[in-house]
Structures are given as structure tokens and as C-alpha cells.
Amino acid sequence: MEDKELLSKIRNPETQHYGFNLLVRTYQQRIYWHIRKMVIDHDDADDLTQEVFIKIHKAIGNFREDAQLFTWIYRIATNECLTFLKKKRRRFFLPLEDVGKELSLIDSSAGISEDEIQKKLQKALLTLPDKQRLVFNMKYFDDLSYEVISEITGTSVGALKASYHHAVKKIEVYLTQ
Amino acid sequence: MKKLEDIPKKNIFDVPEGYFDRLPEIIQSRISVSPAPVMIHSWTRALRYALPLTAFIAAGIFWYQNYSSSFSARVDVESELASIHSDQLAAYLDDHELTTEDLVETVNWSSDELNDLENAVYFTPDVTHRQLEEILDESN
Numbered sequence: 575m576e577d578k579e580l581l582s583k584i585r586n587p588e589t590q591h592y593g594f595n596l597l598v599r600t601y602q603q604r605i606y607w608h609i610r611k612m613v614i615d616h617d618d619a620d621d622l623t624q625e626v627f628i629k630i631h632k633a634i635g636n637f638r639e640d641a642q643l644f645t646w647i648y649r650i651a652t653n654e655c656l657t658f659l660k661k662k663r664r665r666f667f668l669p670l671e672d673v674g675k676e677l678s679l680i681d682s683s684a685g686i687s688e689d690e691i692q693k694k695l696q697k698a699l700l701t702l703p704d705k706q707r708l709v710f711n712m713k714y715f716d717d718l719s720y721e722v723i724s725e726i727t728g729t730s731v732g733a734l735k736a737s738y739h740h741a742v743k744k745i746e747v748y749l750t751q
Numbered sequence: 752m753k754k755l756e757d758i759p760k761k762n763i764f765d766v767p768e769g770y771f772d773r774l775p776e777i778i779q780s781r782i783s784v785s786p787a788p789v790m791i792h793s794w795t796r797a798l799r800y801a802l803p804l805t806a807f808i809a810a811g812i813f814w815y816q817n818y819s820s821s822f823s824a825r826v827d828v829e830s831e832l833a834s835i836h837s838d839q840l841a842a843y844l845d846d847h848e849l850t851t852e853d854l855v856e857t858v859n860w861s862s863d864e865l866n867d868l869e870n871a872v873y874f875t876p877d878v879t880h881r882q883l884e885e886i887l888d889e890s891n
Binding site: 693 | 754
């Protein structure tokens with residue numbers, strides 16, 4: 575179903591619940607995996623995904639369609655991720671680059687497949703700053719264009735290209751170690 | 752150096768079985784507890800700001816009209832009095848047997864005015880007792 579059709583169902587009081595249910599089913603996997611790749615832990619990703627859709631439900635009345643529905647939803651999910659990661663580090667007085675818990679999750683293979691090179695790649699990603707990791711995930715795993723990522727993050731295309739290429743270099747150095 | 756492009760893209764994370772089947776219901780149950788979203792139309796959004804502003808402007812106009820009418824009323828009385836000749840005023844006062852005390856009571860005296868009045872009535876020049884006796888002798 576197209577976004578326009580989805581929105582008209584949500585805005586119609588008679589089909590509001592049905593329309594929103596459809597929206598959740600359409601976008602739940604993309605949002606969940608976008609969040610999961612950032613927070614690593616399933617329970618955290620589950621909480622955040624639910625929060626994102628609840629926020630979407632509250633704010634959809636104000637959605638002015640000056641952006642695509644997809645980029646608007648992704649933006650909410652991205653901000654939730656970054657806020658969560660910042661709070662988590664602050665709560666445990668961790669420096670921003672401390673990713674001990676996430677690394678131990680990857681090592682323990684809890685909810686993670688055994689492929690060693692893939693685990694090493696994930697560990698390499700955890701060495702990146704959160705925003706850079708976010709951009710990398712959207713470009714590398716989700717295959718989004720720089721223009722779309724720019725709409726989601728509010729960062730210029732040029733800055734995104736530079737960020738992605740730096741991320742690739744850092745990861746390749748890590749993988750060689 | 753190991754190249755990123757040599758590594759196949761894989762999702763190494765698992766989810767509990769049936770997670771995505773249950774997730775929409777979980778979200779719907781949480782939403783049912785919270786209030787439904789309010790569909791805000793552009794004209795209601797404009798009203799939200801326009802109404803308080805209109806009320807404020809109306810209150811301001813009302814206050815100004817009240818203030819300026821009472822001010823102009825005071826000015827009118829004063830200018831009316833100023834236009835009456837002193838002889839006419841004196842004649843009126845004689846006809847109506849108004850005493851000085853009656854007139855003084857109608858005036859709102861400021862403390863400066865009272866001080867000036869007191870000085871005018873009770874002011875004694877800086878004279879010695881001897882000089883004062885001489886003045887009194889001369890007047891007799």
C-alpha cells in the first residue's frame with residue numbers, strides 16, 4: 575500500500591486503527607533492524623521500536639507531508655536510538671566510546687550467529703562514534719542514498735560521504751589487525 | 752588490508768520466533784491505553800494563536816478607551832473651569848455661601864502643597880525677639 579493511501583486511512587476516524595496497524599506492519603521490520611544494529615541487544619531494540627511507533631501514533635496528526643513518510647519515521651527512530659545510547663552511557667558514567675556491554679553481547683553470541691568475520695565487523699563498527707555508525711549502517715546495510723540519509727539526519731550529502739569513507743577506512747584497519 | 756567489499760553483507764542478529772507477528776498487537780494495546788491522536792487542521796492551528804492574540808488586543812483597546820475617556824473627562828472639567836471668568840466664580844461662591852473650610856475640604860492637597868500653605872500662613876521671618884517687639888510697637 576502506498577504512503578498516501580496509508581495516511582488517508584489513518585486520518586479517517588473510521589479506519590484510524592486499521593490504518594495505523596497497517597503502518598506498523600509495513601515499517602516494523604525496517605525500524606526494528608535499524609535500531610537493533612545500533613543497540614545490539616534485542617530487549618533494548620524491542621523497547622525502542624515500540625516507543626518509536628507510539629511516538630509516530632501521537633505525532634501523525636501533525637505530519638505535514640513535506641517529507642516522505644518513510645524518512646519521517648526513520649528520523650524518529652534515529653533520534654530515539656541516539657538519545658538512548660547517550661542516556662545509557664551517562665547513566666553508567668561511561669565515556670561515549672565505551673561499548674563493553676555490546677562487545678560482550680557479540681562475543682557471547684546471544685542472539686547472534688557464529689560467523690566470526692561478521693562478528694569482527696560488528697566489533698569494528700562499535701569502535702565508531704554513534705552518529706558515524708548510524709550513517710554507515712544506513713549506507714552499507716540498508717543501501718539508502720546519501721540524499722535520503724541527508725533528509726533523515728539533517729546532515730549535508732558532502733559531510734555524509736566524508737563520514738562514510740572515513741568509517742570504511744577505520745573498519746578496514748580494524749579488520750586487518 | 753582486508754577490504755570491506757570482500758565481506759558478504761549478512762545480518763548476524765536473531766529475533767525470537769513470531770516476534771514480528773506479535774509486535775503490532777503489543778503496540779496497539781499500548782496505544783489503546785493512551786489517548787487517540789488529535790488531528791490538527793491548519794486552520795485550528797492558526798486559531799490557537801489568533802484567539803489569545805485577538806483577546807489581548809481587544810482587552811488593550813477596552814482599557815485604552817476607558818483610560819482616555821476618564822482622562823479626557825478630567826481635562827474637559829478643568830478646561831471648562833478655566834474658561835469661566837474669575838468674577839463669575841466669585842459671584843457664584845458668594846451666592847452659595849461656601850466657606851473657605853468647605854472649599855479647602857474639596858481639594859486633594861499634596862504634602863508639598865500643604866507645606867507651602869503652612870509656610871504662607873505661619874511663616875515667621877528670621878527676626879530677633881527685639882526686632883519683633885519694635886515692629887509691634889510701630890504698628891500700635
